[in-house]
Amino acid sequence: MDRSGLIEAIGRKTAGGSGLPDEEIGRVVDAVFGTVAEPGVIAEALKDGRAVTLVGFGSFHDVGGEASLRPGKALNEFVHDRAG
Known part of the structure; x- marks a missing residue:
């Protein structure tokens, strides 16, 4: 599963709840896992020894x-x- 597949799957899982748009889900995915240009919070924590x-x-x-x-x-x- 690539990034877009993950975003789509999250959208299906949350459709009964908030119904977040794909763009917002994408920003959350990027914030957690990072992008080529920016590390996510997991990478930042590991770099800090956590x-x-x-x-x-x-x-x-x-x-x-x-x-x-x-x-x-x-x-x-x-x-x-x-x-x-």
Whole structure:
């Protein structure tokens, strides 16, 4: 899934709620994950030596100078059809 696919999927997931326009969803995606020109908040936190933890999803952290995602239990269980 690329950026536009992610924006579209988020739009479908939130349609029953706020119904955010794709442009606004795109700004949020860019703010979290960054763009070629500007880092997102996850990258900025890692550069500052902090981890970013999203309960259920996982945590982004620095491992020996490499950015890494440690998937959370809920994400692993869902991906491997073990969600209960």
